[in-house]
Amino acid sequence: IKLADGHPLLAGGFWGWTMRALIFAFSVLIALGVTFAPASAAVQVRISLASQRMNVMVDGAQYASWTISTGKQGYGTPAGTYRPQSLRVMHRSSRYNWAPMPHSIFFTRKGHAIHGSYETKRLGRPASHGCVRLHPGNAAQLYALVQRQGVTNANVVVTGSKTQRR
Numbered sequence: 001i002k003l004a005d006g007h008p009l010l011a012g013g014f015w016g017w018t019m020r021a022l023i024f025a026f027s028v029l030i031a032l033g034v035t036f037a038p039a040s041a042a043v044q045v046r047i048s049l050a051s052q053r054m055n056v057m058v059d060g061a062q063y064a065s066w067t068i069s070t071g072k073q074g075y076g077t078p079a080g081t082y083r084p085q086s087l088r089v090m091h092r093s094s095r096y097n098w099a100p101m102p103h104s105i106f107f108t109r110k111g112h113a114i115h116g117s118y119e120t121k122r123l124g125r126p127a128s129h130g131c132v133r134l135h136p137g138n139a140a141q142l143y144a145l146v147q148r149q150g151v152t153n154a155n156v157v158v159t160g161s162k163t164q165r166r
Contacts, residue, residue: 042057042058042059042060042149042153042154043056043057043058043063043145043146043149043153043154043155044056044057044058044154044155044157045105045114045142045154045155045156045157046157046159047068047070047077047114047132047156047157047158047159048159048160049070049077049079049126049158049159049160049161050159050160050161052067052068052069052070052123052124052125052126053065053066053067053068054066054067054068054114054132054134056142056145058145058149063145064138064141064142066134066135066138067123067124067134067135068123068124068132068133068134069117069119069122069123069124069125069126069127069128069132069133069134070126070128070130070131070132070133070158071126071128071129071130071131072126072127072128072129073126075128075129075130076130076161077112077128077130077131077132077158078108078110078112078130078158079158079159079160079161080157080158081155081156081157081158082107082108082155082156082157082158083107083151083152083154083155083156084105084106084107084146084151084154084155084156085106085107085108085109085151086106086151087104087105087106087143087146087147087151088101088104088106089102089103089104089143090102090103090104091104091113091115095111095129096129100118101113101115101116101131102115102116102136102139102140103115103116103136103139103140103142103143104143105142105143105146105156107156112130112131112132113131113132114131114132114134114139114142114156115131115132115133115134115139116133116134116135116136116137116138116139116140117133117134117135117136117139118136119133120135120136123135132158
């Protein structure tokens with residue numbers, strides 16, 4: 001590239017040298033493959049009502065696969081694609097006798113959430129009032145991932161009919 005006479009990059013002085021130094025520094029960074037995109041991942045939580053499993057993907061790569069429990073008959077977990085609405089480290093259900101819901105990720109406006117459950121023997125079959133239950137350790141891991149990456153960088157995809165029986 002040939003710059004015209006009098007162009008600021010050809011001028012001496014402080015601004016000319018500063019511009020050249022900045023252009024050189026950015027050129028080196030780009031040549032080294034440094035990107036300037038935000039350090040966030042796309043988190044996708046895939047919930048299968050049919051298999052009672054949750055698969056978590058980060059940037060398209062498998063992160064985890066866990067056994068879950070979704071809504072039992074009469075209390076279906078709604079199928080669809082959602083964005084997490086809010087996160088709560090420890091929530092208690094005001095509808096169901098103040099039941100503990102550790103590491104809750106609320107994904108519908110009606111209050112459906114992904115959360116830990118101490119009733120681990122019931123994982124693998126529909127057992128909840130519509131929420132998605134998983135082992136408390138897995139819930140903590142998922143919660144930390146979504147919190148770290150941000151709720152705007154995550155989505156929840158629930159597939160299958162509202163009340164699947166096993």
